[in-house]
Amino acid sequence: MSIFQFVKESVSVLSVVQEHTTLKQAGIYWKGCCPFHAEKTASFTVSPHREIFYCFGCHAGGDVIAFIARLENCTQLEATKILIDRYNLKPPQEYIQEIASTQQILDQKQRYYKLCTVVTQWCQQNLANNTAARQYLTNRSLSTEIWQRFSIGYFPANRSLKSLMSYCQKENILMQDLMETGIVAEGKSGLYSPFEERIIFPIKTATGDFCGFGGRIFLDHDERPKYYNSKENPHFAKSTILFGLDLAKKEMQKTDHVFLVEGYIDCIAMVQHGFTNTIATLGTAFTAEHLKLLTRFIQQIYVIYDGDNAGQQAILRLTELAWNANLELKVVTLPEKEDPASFLEHGGNLIKLVQDAKDIYSFFVTTSSTLYNVQRLSDKLQSVKKVTALIARLQDPLKRSILLQETAQAFNIPLDILKQEMQFTHKPSPENIIPETNDGIAENQLFILGAIVNNTALLTMTVEQLIPYFSVSVQQVLIMLRDNKQEASEHNVAPVLALLNQEQRQLVMHALMYYEQHTSTSFETIVEQMQKKHWKHLIQALKEQLAQAQQEQDDVKMKMIVEQFQQIKQKITEGQ
Numbered sequence: 001m002s003i004f005q006f007v008k009e010s011v012s013v014l015s016v017v018q019e020h021t022t023l024k025q026a027g028i029y030w031k032g033c034c035p036f037h038a039e040k041t042a043s044f045t046v047s048p049h050r051e052i053f054y055c056f057g058c059h060a061g062g063d064v065i066a067f068i069a070r071l072e073n074c075t076q077l078e079a080t081k082i083l084i085d086r087y088n089l090k091p092p093q094e095y096i097q098e099i100a101s102t103q104q105i106l107d108q109k110q111r112y113y114k115l116c117t118v119v120t121q122w123c124q125q126n127l128a129n130n131t132a133a134r135q136y137l138t139n140r141s142l143s144t145e146i147w148q149r150f151s152i153g154y155f156p157a158n159r160s161l162k163s164l165m166s167y168c169q170k171e172n173i174l175m176q177d178l179m180e181t182g183i184v185a186e187g188k189s190g191l192y193s194p195f196e197e198r199i200i201f202p203i204k205t206a207t208g209d210f211c212g213f214g215g216r217i218f219l220d221h222d223e224r225p226k227y228y229n230s231k232e233n234p235h236f237a238k239s240t241i242l243f244g245l246d247l248a249k250k251e252m253q254k255t256d257h258v259f260l261v262e263g264y265i266d267c268i269a270m271v272q273h274g275f276t277n278t279i280a281t282l283g284t285a286f287t288a289e290h291l292k293l294l295t296r297f298i299q300q301i302y303v304i305y306d307g308d309n310a311g312q313q314a315i316l317r318l319t320e321l322a323w324n325a326n327l328e329l330k331v332v333t334l335p336e337k338e339d340p341a342s343f344l345e346h347g348g349n350l351i352k353l354v355q356d357a358k359d360i361y362s363f364f365v366t367t368s369s370t371l372y373n374v375q376r377l378s379d380k381l382q383s384v385k386k387v388t389a390l391i392a393r394l395q396d397p398l399k400r401s402i403l404l405q406e407t408a409q410a411f412n413i414p415l416d417i418l419k420q421e422m423q424f425t426h427k428p429s430p431e432n433i434i435p436e437t438n439d440g441i442a443e444n445q446l447f448i449l450g451a452i453v454n455n456t457a458l459l460t461m462t463v464e465q466l467i468p469y470f471s472v473s474v475q476q477v478l479i480m481l482r483d484n485k486q487e488a489s490e491h492n493v494a495p496v497l498a499l500l501n502q503e504q505r506q507l508v509m510h511a512l513m514y515y516e517q518h519t520s521t522s523f524e525t526i527v528e529q530m531q532k533k534h535w536k537h538l539i540q541a542l543k544e545q546l547a548q549a550q551q552e553q554d555d556v557k558m559k560m561i562v563e564q565f566q567q568i569k570q571k572i573t574e575g576q
């Protein structure tokens with residue numbers, strides 16, 4: 001037994017989830033609206049007999065600890081500690097040490113947030129007393145109301161550290177703490193702060209704790225880099241934090257979309273102009289983690305980056321992230337030399353541009369083709385290859401076909417040639433033969449996987465032979481199950497889950513829930529269907545090979561193919 005098991009056995013997932021969302025009983029499950037993403041129809045399911053939850057919308061899933069970890073944005077161990085405290089659990093003596101160290105981490109985190117809060121307050125006070133800094137914000141057309149909303153501050157020039165110190169001491173924060181977090185550093189001529197003489201944009205976590213700072217220069221003679229951001233530390237990871245998310249969350253859930261911009265001032269200006277569902281990255285690239293975080297709240301992202309080349313390049317990089325996401329990304333194109341803040345300041349009509357926003361893939365095609373017109377031949381070929389590679393990876397055949405036509409037009413290349421190029425470099429793998437659900441797994445595969453996880457005895461020789469025809473992720477789980485059959489038994493999925501990684505666990509839970517909602521379907525029928533489909537494809541492939549062998553008058557090859565035909569035929573008759 002572990003501390004995790006102790007907690008899981010002590011509190012039920014149903015009672016914990018019910019504190020955060022309303023659930024209704026539906027047979028052996030409970031259903032409700034997902035606390036992790038915006039939705040109108042209930043797709044969040046809790047299965048009390050298995051002690052797990054799963055959302056068919058955003059695919060969040062797991063046990064009671066995973067639920068709290070996701071909700072509080074913390075680690076499993078921290079979530080465990082939270083549950084112990086909240087439900088007043090009394091863990092056995094041997095776990096006390098483990099919990100004590102978690103408590104230490106939690107305390108450190110709280111201390112760090114407190115420190116950031118105190119520094120924010122001090123900077124806000126300083127802004128109130130500095131005319132030049134206030135003038136700068138006014139010149140950028142930011143209202144005093146919006147300064148408040150974003151807790152904007154000012155870090156004064158040298159000799160201000162004494163004032164900061166005495167302010168912090170009242171809250172039991174020491175110079176050592178400020179140095180550890182990089183707010184104060186040691187320079188050649190003593191202590192200083194890299195934030196000195198900068199406008200301060202405090203950064204908050206999704207749950208609203210101050211966790212870092214962005215500092216911008218504003219005086220004419222200042223030649224230092226435009227921005228200085230807090231350095232990464234265990235409580236501040238730029239790849240998982242988005243500026244403004246805590247304030248935008250509510251509106252995001254209401255509207256089901258978000259505006260993504262690149263800078264603090266862009267974000268603040270957008271909010272001031274009524275686009276309250278706006279967020280920004282922290283001077284770094286948008287990451288897959290950011291994307292994952294956003295899927296909890298919305299379905300659609302409007303990307304509004306600068307009209308310059310760097311902004312456009314950043315969008316092209318985003319395209320690569322987009323194809324794996326369950327989100328729709330649209331690009332709002334600003335006039336060249338404008339950023340969102342300047343565009344709004346000049347009275348630009350952003351709503352019109354949002355209405356004209358382009359699907360990110362179409363944007364990718366047109367932007368690539370614009371670059372292509374000025375490129376050398378080798379670069380041109382490279383561009384076409386890149387675009388067709390992108391299109392080939394899309395799951396939706398309709399989208400693929402539309403984009404291919406757009407590409408043919410934009411690059412002025414005959415459609416047939418593009419189609420050939422795509423087929424040549426990207427032969428569909430067997431998994432693509434079966435129609436897929438939006439998360440890339442065919443429903444019959446989900447059903448079979450769910451049934452087998454529920455009862456591993458169903459993993460017979462017949463099914464094992466079909467393994468190569470499943471999606472790669474399903475294959476991996478099935479192989480794991482096949483090799484560890486004795487570990488699993490009917491209706492006890494815990495030993496199975498223990499063998500899998502986080503993603504596989506989510507897949508298994510999705511499959512289980514899918515299976516349990518389709519129990520009237522016969523397992524044998526689905527397997528048979530899959531088998532038939534598989535044979536059909538095999539026969540089709542052999543027919544094509546045979547035609548080619550006939551054309552080449554290759555007798556040996558023809559004989560081999562005919563033999564294979566007979567083998568399959570025999571298999572089919574045996575199967576019936």
Ligand SMILES: [Zn+2]
Pocket residue numbers: 034035036037044055056057058059060
């Ligand atoms: Zn969800």
